Amino acid sequence: MKERQLMQVNSSIHSSIEDRIMSVVIYILLTLLMFATFYPFWNTVVISFNNGLDSSRGGLTFWPRQFTLDNYEVVIHNHQFFKSLLTTVGRVVAGVCSSMFLTAMFAYAMSKRDLVGKKIYMTMTVVTMYFGGGLIPTYLVIKELHLVNTFFVLFVPFTISVFNMIVFRSFFKELPIALEESAKLDGANHFGILFKIYAPLSGPVLAAISLFHAVFLWNDWFNAGIYLTTEKWIPIQTYVMNLVNSNAATAQMAALSGVSSGVGSVTSRSLQMATLIAATLPIILVYPFLQKFFVKGVLIGSVKE
Structure with missing residues (x-):
């Protein structure tokens, strides 16, 4: 009886660890997908607010180097x-x-x-x-x-x-x-x-x-x-x-x-x-x-x- 209960506890712990690992993997994949979807739009916004000549140098990522309207x-x-x-x-x-x-x-x-x-x-x-x-x-x-x-x-x-x-x-x-x-x-x-x-x-x-x-x-x-x-x-x-x-x-x-x-x-x-x-x-x-x-x-x- 004790062995059966011990097996059930080990099984639940194992499944719980698997669920947590799977949740972490899913969140990581969703975060990467969100970044890949949103970043091109954000980069367009950054370039639109940056000095045109400075933008032609490249290297703009997340924020304008020379902000301008x-x-x-x-x-x-x-x-x-x-x-x-x-x-x-x-x-x-x-x-x-x-x-x-x-x-x-x-x-x-x-x-x-x-x-x-x-x-x-x-x-x-x-x-x-x-x-x-x-x-x-x-x-x-x-x-x-x-x-x-x-x-x-x-x-x-x-x-x-x-x-x-x-x-x-x-x-x-x-x-x-x-x-x-x-x-x-x-x-x-x-x-x-x-x-x-x-x-x-x-x-x-x-x-x-x-x-x-x-x-x-x-x-x-x-x-x-x-x-x-x-x-x-x-x-x-x-x-x-x-x-x-x-x-x-x-x-x-x-x-x-x-x-x-x-x-x-x-x-x-x-x-x-x-x-x-x-x-x-x-x-x-x-x-x-x-x-x-x-x-x-x-x-x-x-x-x-």
Whole structure:
């Protein structure tokens, strides 16, 4: 009996040591992963706040050697930057509002059990998640719709997302059917049920999907580079990409900025980093305000009771 108890004690001590070792290993790996993820962004911030000529020497790690705001002064004095920023803000607002409106209506219809041809519609919809027309056919369609070089091309082609529709649909299907039945007894039609009953109850999922779509629209630079040939409606990320790919453009910006700190305080690379941070900062500031809704939204439908 004593030998058995002794064996159990030794086994528990051994498993406890193994658990502690495993916990230490996991924490070390997570810390390394966090550092590898965060450091490139932090290094960009450091370079943006450092003297451009000093940055070209290399060796910048965790803190600026010669702190300066000249890089951001050039960004602030650049008219095209603020024009692109306002275009992107308008793109996000218009794109999120139109997408949530149409996606919610689409999901509401697909959540109805008595919808005629529901399986056919769902199959045709899901197929678009895996197969597309391709870049050239899509461009020809956009051109035939007269959307090229317009503000609408920045968000109209991305209005409906099948993935977002499925998330909405899953949420609507979990709502009690009694809500809809009682609304119909009061004379409400489908639009009244959707916008007066379902929409107010969809706060978490609406916030989560809105954040998904807003981040996509804010960060997208590729499509604007295809459908826009002028700088009139160029969004901020496409503008940043053009700066990163063209050292001559950033050098010209620095030369025309009229910075008072002297020659060499602003270089093409330091200006690129400052513009990148200035373009990324607004969307980062939005996250803390939507995070609580975001967590609730992504967990909807993941737990069944």
